[in-house]
Amino acid sequence: MTDDITPAEESPVAESNTDAQNEENAEEKRPTSIFLVSYPKIVFMYPTLIVALVAGVYMAIAGNEPPEDRHDTEILALVFLATMSVNMAVLAFDFPRTTSLTLFFFFSAVVMGIVLWAQFQPDLLSFFTRILYKLSPWANSTFYFLIAAMLCLIFAAVAINVQFDYWEVRPNELLHHHGIMSDLERFSAPSLRIDKEINDVFEYLLLRSGRLILHPSNERRAIVLENVFFISRKEREITKMLGALQVQVRSNTH
Numbered sequence: 001m002t003d004d005i006t007p008a009e010e011s012p013v014a015e016s017n018t019d020a021q022n023e024e025n026a027e028e029k030r031p032t033s034i035f036l037v038s039y040p041k042i043v044f045m046y047p048t049l050i051v052a053l054v055a056g057v058y059m060a061i062a063g064n065e066p067p068e069d070r071h072d073t074e075i076l077a078l079v080f081l082a083t084m085s086v087n088m089a090v091l092a093f094d095f096p097r098t099t100s101l102t103l104f105f106f107f108s109a110v111v112m113g114i115v116l117w118a119q120f121q122p123d124l125l126s127f128f129t130r131i132l133y134k135l136s137p138w139a140n141s142t143f144y145f146l147i148a149a150m151l152c153l154i155f156a157a158v159a160i161n162v163q164f165d166y167w168e169v170r171p172n173e174l175l176h177h178h179g180i181m182s183d184l185e186r187f188s189a190p191s192l193r194i195d196k197e198i199n200d201v202f203e204y205l206l207l208r209s210g211r212l213i214l215h216p217s218n219e220r221r222a223i224v225l226e227n228v229f230f231i232s233r234k235e236r237e238i239t240k241m242l243g244a245l246q247v248q249v250r251s252n253t254h
Contacts, residue, residue: 032170032171033168033169033170034168034169034234034237034238034241035166035167035168035169036166036167036168036169036212036225036228036234037162037166037167037225037228037229038162038165038166038225038226038227038228039158039162039209039226039227039228039229040158040227041091041203041227042091042154042155042158043155043158043207043227044087044090044091044202044203044206044207045087045091045151046151046155046206047083047086047087047206048080048083048084048087048147048151049147049148049151049152049155051079051080051083051084052080052144052145052147052148052151053144053145053148055076055077055079055080055139055141055144056141056142056143056144056145056148057141058076059073059076059139059140059141059144060141064140064141064142073138074135074136074137074138077137077138077139078135078137080139080144081137090200090202090203090206094199094200095200095201095202096199096200096201097201164177164178164179164180164182165177165178165179166178167214167223167225169189169192169238169241170189171189171190171241171242172189172190173186173187173188173189174186174187174188174189174192174214174216175187187216187218187219188216188217188218189216189242190217190242191216191217192214192215192216192217192238192242193214193215194212194213194214194215194235194238194239195212195213195215196210196211196212196213196231196232196235197210197211197212197213198210198211198231199211203227204231207227207229207230208229208230208231208232208233209227209228209229209230209231210227210228210231210232211224211225211226211227211228211231212224212225212228212231212234212235213225
């Protein structure tokens with residue numbers, strides 16, 4: 001005759017230890033402070049900086065003589081001008097999702113129209129082709145390096161300036177660090193509300209940036225931070241931090 005064997009019940013002590021360990025792991029993963037920096041729009045000119053450096057190096061290696069039968073230097077200059085033009089358009093205008101889709105379909109229709117035009121009316125297209133062949137932009141390596149140097153100086157000035165004006169979100173307070181003497185403003189954070197806005201698709205693609213709006217409970221005016229890098233990740237981290245704080249406050253009231 002055999003006795004029935006039943007699985008052992010888990011000990012309440014083991015369950016409490018597991019819960020405590022999970023809470024400790026969550027505390028370790030939860031950020032203690034999140035820094036928010038609002039950058040000027042000039043930071044979106046970094047593609048122009050990259051193309052200028054590449055073009056300068058290429059011209060320094062290939063030679064700085066004016067082009068005669070060489071088309072590589074002309075193509076390089078056109079690529080630089082096109083990149084700088086697109087960058088300046090990004091700085092000058094906002095491109096929401098609807099506007100971006102409209103522009104995409106517009107340029108697609110233009111390209112399709114040009115292709116059909118070239119197929120059915122090749123003589124009319126040859127006129128514009130001759131005009132394009134007459135364009136021969138050219139610049140030496142010194143020009144490209146000067147553009148890159150000016151952008152580097154501006155980026156360095158921006159990097160120094162943001163060290164004296166930034167925001168810090170903590171579990172129980174919102175801090176504004178500003179000024180050369182590190183002036184500090186404090187706001188209440190437990191009831192802080194945040195809004196995220198992505199008003200420009202291209203700015204989001206370049207640096208994952210957007211607008212972050214903070215609503216402290218003891219302030220009538222909202223705090224608007226423009227061009228915050230990696231805004232979606234920052235928003236998730238702040239929501240996680242403040243949400244965890246609210247859960248702790250509610251659990252302590254029971």
